[in-house]
Amino acid sequence: MSTPTTAPAQNGTARRRNPLRAIVRIPFGWQVLIGLVLGVALGLVAAQIGPVPGAGEDGAEGPNWLTTTLDTVGTIFVTLLKALVPPLIFLAIVTSIANLRNVTNAARLAWKTLLWFAITSFIAVSIGLVLGTLTDPGVGSGVSQDAAEASDTQGSWLDFLTGLVPSNFLGIEGGVGDDGSVSLSFNVLQILVISIAVGIAVLSVGSKAEPFLRFTGSALEIVQKLLWWVIRLAPIGTAGLLGNAVASYGWDAIGQLGVFVADVYIGMLIVLLIVYPILLKTNGLSIGSFFRGVWPATSLGFVSRSSLGTMPMTKTVTERMGVPSHYASFAVPLGATTKMDGCAAIYPALAAIFVANFYGVPLGITDYLLIVLVSVLGSAATAGMTGAVVMLTLTLSTLGLPLEGVGLLLAVDPILDMGRTALNVTGQALVPTIVAKREKILDQKAYDAARRTSFQAIQAEQAEQAQDADADSASPDDPAPADGNADDGERDKQTASV
Template identity: 80%
Template sequence: MSTSTTPSPTAATRRRNPLSAILRIPFGWQVLIGLVLGVVLGLVAAQMGPGTGEEGANWLTTTLDTIGTIFVTLLKALVPPLIFLAIVTSIANLRNVTNAARLAWKTLLWFAITALIAVSIGIALGMITSPGANTDIDRSAEGAAGTEGSWLDFLTGLVPSNFLGLSASAGDDGSVSLSFNALQILVISIAVGIAVLKVGDKAEPFLRFTGSALEIVQKLLWWVIRLAPIGTVGLLGNAVASYGWDAIGQLGVFTLDVYVGMLIVLLVVYPVLLKLNGLSIASFFRGVWPATSLGFVSRSSLGTMPMTQTVTERMGVPRHYASFAIPLGATTKMDGCAAIYPALAAIFVANFYGMPLGVTDYLLIVLVSVLGSSATAGMTGATVMLTLTLSTLGLPLEGVGLLLAIDPILDMGRTALNVTGQSLVGVIVAKREKILDQDAYDAARRTSFQAIQAEEAQDAAAEATEQSLEDAESAEGAQSAGSDAGEREKQPATA
């Protein structure tokens, strides 16, 4: 007798559903496909010429711009609550850490050390290659960046105008738009976190709320990040269509300098620091890979923060320390955005405008990079940090507009380096303080973004099942105790 097998309806449905087939493609490949598609569509849009829209953009350029804007807007919408919840929770977690003050200042010290090394490499590359000296870009195409980013703006911006750090502006059409000041939210978060430590046990209900809210916001971020391939199509496509591939190509020396500098830090400086601290280089890069790759495609240190913390914990860093170091690093540890990039960008703008830099100027670049990195606040892009650097040196802020064309390309590498450095400092400090699980670190294996998500989902399901069993046992115990009490009441009293 012969038997025949038929595929299950679920499997057949998956084969017929193109969306399921797309989702089975590895996330990294999805982003690479998005990059290629973005360049192709951008070139097509540039060839189509101006359209009939209000700003002269054709329908394809408008579509690409809309897609990219929506993706970035979704990320920005989640950043204010993420900054507040992550910083408050991370500071509050210090109450469970032995020698909390010691761990905190050592973490900040290593942030400064790695930033100093990174900015020095950026300055050295800029002095050797002189980016911007032979650039023939039409200066009439540059965009003015305004005066945002001066030291005075930076200092006054630290003072919160309201508890939420929000500001409103009215448009010409009567509409009102809200924006947030990440620095003010950071200051508010630090103050609240310290207040929680001072209040003590009475703050436990508030901490349970913030911890639960942080989990919800992080889940929402995962959903947004899954849209990164589509967002990449819009962001890169619009850059190519708006500025033209030739204009972007003329900034090749600067782009190459930035990536060479980041690769030196990633593949030379970080391995040396790991070796000096007795840590395996291969184990670190295997373990940190999911965060590095996700940072490359998401272009947001805060958006990648949940993954960065996860991989850092998987490499043996205790959760109570990782939950402090990684959120702090996501807002202040920026080897790419706040060290290499602004140093090279300042040299590029100075060369472009024929304004030579002196020794004092280079020292100011170092000072700004080491002390001013919190101005980036973990968001996509480093425009605030760049304008802060240019204004400190007295360079034209209009130079920022020249670099915006290639910012999406640069920001991918910058963010990847940022999140890798954040995890590196966590591992090094844990090792030096003898709280690193060496066996877990040595056993770190390379895995994927999807695999970690699947493991976390399984762990969450297992915890939920275990909790359900415990609740059921408790209910059975209570019911049994009630039955025994009832039986005793029914028994006749004896003298």
């Protein structure tokens, strides 16, 4: 009789010793949703508390403790993501280009991928232009011209072209602050150029580069594992980012820019729910299977606001939908740096029209064509964490519009950036799927069987694959893994050829 009474007590004690276990078991999507709601609630509370007299510089009003806390939490989350971006770009691009050595029609796949990037960007920017022309978002907006301020981060065609030339191997840039402090930063565009050059060199060297490829492949796995750990903090980071946006700007800013915000989200929804399904159906692909399969990456992009940070998830869901691994390893990293239907197409088109409306500058057909040209060809300028501001300044400078117009839109940028990144990520998975289908290398059964999967399930699947790989490498005396890998490589070459 003592055993039945003792076991529940032990189980109860175990449960009391692990109070976070129940939270961890909550699906990741629900955790993010809770973070969103909590962020808005805390932001409203912080806004009600108001600024604190004497807390700012020179005795001016400053943020209260809750606003400061939300800002700190959100900043830490974004900083962690940024810290992993440079090695992630270099390792992913080098590895992806090197993987093309196993594909017989690599050049054909590469140019078709770029072509479809351009096609979808053209459609997206055209939708943005039509919406902006119909609604005139900058006319009658309640935003004050006092908010006009040129962004510290600006882009121009000259900056873009000169930025392509690496100043050093790591793309490191230094700057001196007003207080004399020295800070270092990475030029993402230069890292991209360096990575492509190294990847091509690896292909040229051939078998002598195998030790280097083993190192980069191993290092990429380590960086991606670190990134997964940071992504697990997304619910907390989302609460901080959204809460700080609500506390700092409030709903008044959204009301003042209501037409512009509505235009951006309506444009993104048209691309996501109308254009993408039409492209899928035209190429004989199931719409439901695609959106079920891509959902983990889309939702993660929404909360992380980083296409690069979401890249490992995007690559995983793309492969799960039947795209060959060697091709996905090339197309997804390339798309994460250059394929931006939200940041580089819809948003800059509408923002340019808003700024032109606000300052009373008429736009002609030539200006609209320039916006299209910049959006289709200048997407690489957005490479980075949140590159929409760079793309916007590039568009404004091309049209000769005041760069101070950027400051008018910064109040709602965090809210818009969530939707922009979600659309970016979805498009980055769409193009490889379409190209694989058209090139007859898509695993149709895997695509049709695609199902909505949780974040935890994908993590568990990747962990299981890693364990299987470790087990195979730990058994050198067993010839089966070697033969299997050889068969897989030969099969990849056969399925990649048309």
